[in-house]
Amino acid sequence: MAEESVFRTAIGFLDKLGVYDIILPFLLVFTLVFAILEKTKILGVEKVKDQEYTKKNINAMVAFVTAFLVIASTQLVAVINSVMANVVLLLVLSICFLMLVGSFYSDKEFSLENSPKWVKFLMVFMFIGIILIFLNALDWLETVFGAVFLLFTSLDAEWAATTLFLLIIIGFIWYVTHEPKRASKPEEGKK
Structure with a gap:
């Protein structure tokens, strides 16, 4: 020992x-x-x-x-201790995210407006990854996946396939019909 x-x-x-x-x-x-x-x-x-x-x-x-x-009040102290532990966990989460985002930038000021799309995608991917890591550390990830697994195993194959098919159709319709944002052009004739 x-x-x-x-x-x-x-x-x-x-x-x-x-x-x-x-x-x-x-x-x-x-x-x-x-x-x-x-x-x-x-x-x-x-x-x-x-x-x-x-x-x-x-x-x-x-x-x-x-x-x-x-x-x-011991109940209030327990609540304070629990809340502060979660606040510190959230602070560590945000610092980890900022460190990962900072790895893509030089010493210039951070701005998402001038970033390429792949950098934005990687930042979102890293943020989701950090959330999953912390959820796993808190044993919440197992609970969430357990609930999703239970939902899909309780349905038979026809219902699951129909639901998946409808979600794909809705996603495709949204992709085809949504209008992308257009950059505003400066008005001609104004100086």
């Missing part, structure tokens, strides 16, 4: 202290509420020598009490 690392032991110790269940949610709620109260000035301002200052002491007290009320 492998020995635990010092860092893993330290994180376990912080978990036993309640850093992740009490301190971090408290700091998050306090910071967000205080920042909103400071920005909106909803509790008023004080005038000192023609300068307006927010009532920091009242804003801090309201944020402090709100944060304590939130950490008193």
